[in-house]
Amino acid sequence: NAGVTQTPKFQVLKTGQSMTLQCAQDMNHEYMSWYRQDPGMGLRLIHYSVGAGITDQGEVPNGYNVSRSTTEDFPLRLLSAAPSQTSVYFCASSPFANTEAFFGQGTRLTVV
Amino acid sequence: GENVEQHPSTLSVQEGDSAVIKCTYSDSASNYFPWYKQELGKRPQLIIDIRSNVGEKKDQRIAVTLNKTAKHFSLHITETQPEDSAVYFCAALNTGNQFYFGTGTSLTVIP
Numbered sequence: 001n002a003g004v005t006q007t008p009k010f011q012v013l014k015t016g017q018s019m020t021l022q023c024a025q026d027m028n029h030e031y032m033s034w035y036r037q038d039p040g041m042g043l044r045l046i047h048y049s050v051g052a053g054i055t056d057q058g059e060v061p062n063g064y065n066v067s068r069s070t071t072e073d074f075p076l077r078l079l080s081a082a083p084s085q086t087s088v089y090f091c092a093s094s095p096f097a098n099t100e101a102f103f104g105q106g107t108r109l110t111v112v
Numbered sequence: 113g114e115n116v117e118q119h120p121s122t123l124s125v126q127e128g129d130s131a132v133i134k135c136t137y138s139d140s141a142s143n144y145f146p147w148y149k150q151e152l153g154k155r156p157q158l159i160i161d162i163r164s165n166v167g168e169k170k171d172q173r174i175a176v177t178l179n180k181t182a183k184h185f186s187l188h189i190t191e192t193q194p195e196d197s198a199v200y201f202c203a204a205l206n207t208g209n210q211f212y213f214g215t216g217t218s219l220t221v222i223p
Contacts, residue, residue: 033211042118042201042213043156050209058210059113090155097209098144098163103155 002026006091006104013081013111021076021107023091031097032074033058034066036087037106043090049074050097081111114139114206118214125192126222133217135202136184144205145185147176150216151198159200160187192221 007022025032033048045058049068063085065077074093078085088108094101115138125131135145143164148156162169162176162185169176175188189196202214 031209035213040215042215043203043211044213045211048209048211056209059212097211098205100158100161101146103157105155 004091004093004102004104006089006107008107009105011107011109013078013109015081015083015111017081019078019081021078021089021091021109023074023076023093023104024072025074025093025102026072027093027095027102028071029093029095029102030071031095031099031101032068032091032093033101034064034074034076035090035092036060036085037090038087046076046089048097078109083111085109086111114142114204114210114212116202116204116212116214118202118217120217121215122218122220124220124222127192127194129192131187131189131192131196131219131221133187133200133202133219134184135186135204135214136182137204137212138183139204139206140180140183141207142204143207145176145178146203146205147187148201148203149198150201156201189219192219194221194223197221 004025030051034046035043047066049055091104092101118135146161150156178185199216
């Protein structure tokens with residue numbers, strides 16, 4: 001049982017580049033979400049999905065896109081990377097929003 | 113939107129003592145309140161959660177209390193051990209299925 005698989009673990013981007021962070025879960029969870037974690041600011045919700053075909057914005061969605069074409073996958077796309085997007089990103093999934101969330105291992109992204 | 117405040121930001125206790133971390137929230141319709149533990153360089157992991165129709169929940173040395181009227185909830189860890197040292201985050205789920213997290217409490221248990 002792999003749980004939540006998030007890739008890559010580390011990434012360095014140049015300003016203006018785009019990239020996709022991958023997130024996959026094998027637990028048939030309906031609710032999936034992306035967070036960024038910055039020092040002293042806790043976790044902030046970027047985008048979330050309550051099921052395949054449904055996505056919505058969280059607290060800090062600007063500069064990011066998501067899609068949910070299948071229950072298993074929830075990729076996060078950075079459209080044009082900026083230094084302000086340097087952060088640690090976590091993907092999470094849970095059966096429903098109000099149940100235990102399982103987090104991926106995280107991606108440390110640096111934008112130079 | 114929701115606003116979750118967490119205190120204290122750092123907490124040091126002697127092994128065997130109790131630790132209490134408090135969070136307040138602003139949206140009275142928020143209905144689910146999980147607590148996560150994050151060890152250095154690791155992913156957050158759920159340690160306990162509580163729903164708005166319950167006032168208190170316990171799991172061995174860990175308990176959470178919820179006061180809906182005052183809009184605050186607290187994490188209680190009894191008989192602390194060095195392995196309890198970590199950063200703890202509270203969170204609140206609003207009716208829009210959005211989570212808002214506190215800024216974290218760094219707990220150090222001194223042997």
